[in-house]
Amino acid sequence: MTDVTLIDTTVRDGNQSNWGATGLDTGMMLQIAPVMERVGFEAIDFTTSTHMAVAVRFKQEDPWERLRLFRAACPTTKLSFLTTGMRFISWETASEELMEFAFRLLVNNGIDRFAVMDPMNNVPAMLNMAQITRKAGGGQIVAALTFTLSPLHDDAHFADAARRLTASGHFDKLYLKDPGGLVTPERARTLMPALKAACGAAPLEFHSHCTIGLGPFSYLEAAEDAPCLHTAAGPAANGTSQPSMLNIIANLRDLGHSVDVDDEAAAEMGAYFTALAQAEGLQHGVPGEFDRAYFRHQMPGGMMGTMKRQLAETKRLHLLPQVLAEVEKVRADLGYPIMVTPFSQVVGTQALLNVLSGERYATVPDEVTRYVLGRFGAPAMPLDPQVEDRIKSSKRAKELEAEPKMASLDELRARIGKQYSDEEFLLRAVMPADQVDAMKAAGPARRIYDPKSRPVVDLVKGLTAKKGLGHVKIEKPGFTLELKGGAA
Incomplete structure (x- = not known):
């Protein structure tokens, strides 16, 4: 049978899918990093530019510091960065100069694997991005071909794209990215062999989600042709995330496949994230029930998690x-874009606004307007003419059409200031200054985390917040904590 390797998605896609990308901070990741190093993953799906922005915006943590610290704690396992088209954090289309600059900084700070995705599966765009990445010093470069359902996207279509990508010589591997968890076991039996044949000597990976319960079954069907599978640990698995690492390992071995990982380290990693989720009140992922509606709206796991958080x-x-x-209606209006970053956010945000306002397209975000103006490329099918005309004829559309192109790095330096490091300068070039200022003011991220200490920390915070409380003493066998307030 097949020797199967694993890519771990816990700190990136698992965190995003089940916890809206905000569940984990730097200390939580660092605490388990040495154990993750021991497991024997082929790579760790570590970050995207969106996750870097979340670290700044929601955690007031420096994403570059997080990367460097994790790299030091996990020195030999590849750390992967997922591109999402010609953009970095900002919704604006970036210049090749800025993308190469960003990728070079990622390499310098510890990223040694890049997964190159284009939200329209545009092969020339992916080839160009691979060349930019290689020029910036990228090590392993993987083509991420995104799965979707439409009359156009049959096995032959995906196989042709895979052949063109891998024959170019710009990619070391290819993986099928199924953000909606829509690959059925039956489709895996035909699609995976077609992709394997098209890829030639380039190894094949498979990345799916458990959103409607298909992921664990499709993985077992795919393993023979795609012997590298993306899984997550403990509560960061299942739900709208990837299949559970421990479950997939057990099922693969039961079928006769070999999975060469350190079982003790894998179990320790799973136990840690289970304890963390319980301490932090994070939802424990469970396999989703089969829901055929997903074959229509195709909402990916990460965006589903974010949308649920926003509504909650x-x-x-x-x-x-x-x-x-x-x-489903908005996706049809916009020409059936593939539901992956940034288009899942474009479609999902517009749908959310349509429902909340009670009037369709009463409010149109700039990202949607830019999409309709063609800033992200041409969709596979025509837009609804009435929706297209309404958006293009708006005052805001004319303002966005008149926007100047993104400034050069030299121009950005002159505008932002030359006193910053390259890493901080890049954040300031693509994010609001007040968010970066708040991150800097917060100081270094915590380095350690113990889920067992969370109840005590919460208790101390609650007690110290009470007015007029001058003396607190907590005792239990082998432990005493005494707090005394100062004079009023």
């Missing part, structure tokens, strides 16, 4: 079914 924060989670129905 505004106490409107009950609107999720209505929003998903609207996603």
